[in-house]
Amino acid sequence: xxxxxxxxxxxxxxxxPPLTTPxxxxxxxxxxxxxxxxxxxxxxxxxxxxxxxxxxxxxxxMYAAGMMATYLTDWLGLPNIRRYAARFRDQAxxxxxxxxxxxxxRMEERGTERRAFVEATCDLGDGRTLxxxxxxxxxxxxxxx
Numbered sequence: 001x002x003x004x005x006x007x008x009x010x011x012x013x014x015x016x017p018p019l020t021t022p023x024x025x026x027x028x029x030x031x032x033x034x035x036x037x038x039x040x041x042x043x044x045x046x047x048x049x050x051x052x053x054x055x056x057x058x059x060x061x062m063y064a065a066g067m068m069a070t071y072l073t074d075w076l077g078l079p080n081i082r083r084y085a086a087r088f089r090d091q092a093x094x095x096x097x098x099x100x101x102x103x104x105x106r107m108e109e110r111g112t113e114r115r116a117f118v119e120a121t122c123d124l125g126d127g128r129t130l131x132x133x134x135x136x137x138x139x140x141x142x143x144x145x
Contacts, residue, residue: 015103016075021067023095024059032063059092061131064122068133071100072120076137082115083136090128097125107139114139 029043038060041048049057065086073081092098102120109115120133 019100021098080138086133
């Protein structure tokens with residue numbers, strides 16, 4: 001018996017629920033640095049960070065970019081991602097909370113594939129935007145019963 005597929009409206013929610021992190025800590029930064037190999041002292045050494053002109057340590061940019069990628073793939077599926085790009089707009093400091101939001105900006109058919117073009121934002125609790133992202137996901141056809 002063959003499986004029938006529907007390529008009409010995709011089985012994709014137009015937006016996932018927002019995700020807000022607990023307040024960021026220096027421990028979060030150090031753990032990320034250990035996993036990524038990014039050992040720049042501006043992310044873990046207050047004395048160094050102040051000596052080079054920052055008020056304190058701050059989050060590695062890729063920390064939020066990685067969290068955004070996970071937020072999006074948790075929504076639309078890791079195997080379906082085709083493109084991901086992020087632009088940094090600000091810095092995150094200890095105590096900041098990150099709020100991730102996303103939505104489908106448009107759908108497009110390319111041959112037999114249907115793709116969702118996603119726009120996403122990571123905002124900080126005080127109104128600043130930390131990063132904006134764009135991603136493209138393959139939207140699998142739904143099986144019909």
